[in-house]
Amino acid sequence: MSLAKRIIPCLDCENGRVVKGVKFVDIRDAGDPVEVSKRYCDQGADEITFLDITASSDDRETTVHTVEAIASQVFIPLTVGGGIRTIDDIRMMLRAGADKVAINTSAVLSPEFVREAAQKFGSQCIVVAIDAKQVSSEDEALRWEIFTHGGRKATGLVAVDWAKRMVAYGAGEILLTSMDRDGTKNGFDLALNRAISEAVSVPVIASGGVGNLQHLVDGIVEGKVDAVLAASIFHFGEYSIPQAKEYMASKGIEVR
């Protein structure tokens, strides 16, 4: 027996509230990220990812308080992403109790930021989040590029090369979202996940497209990732984390 594959529920939060809805029947306030995190932790989630989608940076204080509140009650790793732009942003989140920060747009705007952050805080807490979209046409070899601003803005960066570069700069983990699959419930982009996971030495978290438990298994077995991230299948109570783990274990995947 060795290292378990991880299941990571993801909370999208705006102004300190979980958005995209969470529908647990038996919690008091389904919009409260602290209650929701606790619930996932009790169910056996291996980590929690908290993505702050608050548009204005004025409300960062709310986010810091939320992270503090989660970290004082949830004793599993917590990753915080969204709007991480400066070394001070990272310091603030780590001080609030985050274990890792996810850097996305800022890495594209300034790759050196990742290097500086990794040197300062250690690779173990620097996750680079990558939003990739397939750009090759059907008769071409598969190719993906990096997009920012929620998939609206092309950067021309080739996803596999970008991931390798970010690892060389000190990223300790890659959070890989397929913009083609996000929100579709059609499963992860397995070819994308496999291409990146086989290209880098660090762990890769697959994200975007989970609609059922077999998708989680496919991500690990065929996508070759180390962890799977999902939001809606857990939020809406379609599946619980114990169910997901049981199913994965039945397919021969090592889980906690």
Add this chain to the structure above:
Amino acid sequence: MKNKVVVIDYGMGNLHSVGKALEHVGENISLTITSDAQQILEADRLVFPGVGAMRDCMAEIKRLDIDKLLYQVRQEKPILGICVGMQAMMSFSEENEGVDCIGLFQGEVKQFQENQIGDDGELLKVPHMGWNEVKHTVDHEMWHGIENNSRFYFVHSFYVKPDTGSEHSATIVGESNYPFPFCSALAADNIFAVQFHPEKSQDVGLQLLKNFLIWDGRQ
């Protein structure tokens, strides 16, 4: 009398998690996160955490005389080393082209090689990140209430290889596999040190911290 717990702060990384976890499980404790020598000397027990690169860690440890303090109190009070804190207790680390460490225990800190293949034929990633089993190789008070082979949360690229045959040697009390067995917990006298993060290992981790708060420093 309050149980005075000091988390030694040498400026490296996030010590709040371990502080919060100790406060969560501790009854009647006073918790201080500091590098102050007086407070370290007066504490009932010490937690020695750490993240980041060894060269930077050791530079700060030496600048603040934490190494000397640890030598001074090593027989006096229970000490819990966590992650890089555990590694810093060894004599030498391969990290950053080689760094001399505190040397409470004989042994080296070595890097996980990339491109290792696991039992299932899959490529093993470095850092070793996630939940792995810890086998109790020795029955120890710190394992009380924790099932053998429970999973704890790890995140590290280097591991400790204690030299168990020498005079200042520690005992391997916990072992994990990645893909070969490595020392994930060691103990000697008043010191218990772990490679994983008890503060991030949910119930089993909290149990270990609880055990530490009542441990008298003997096996």
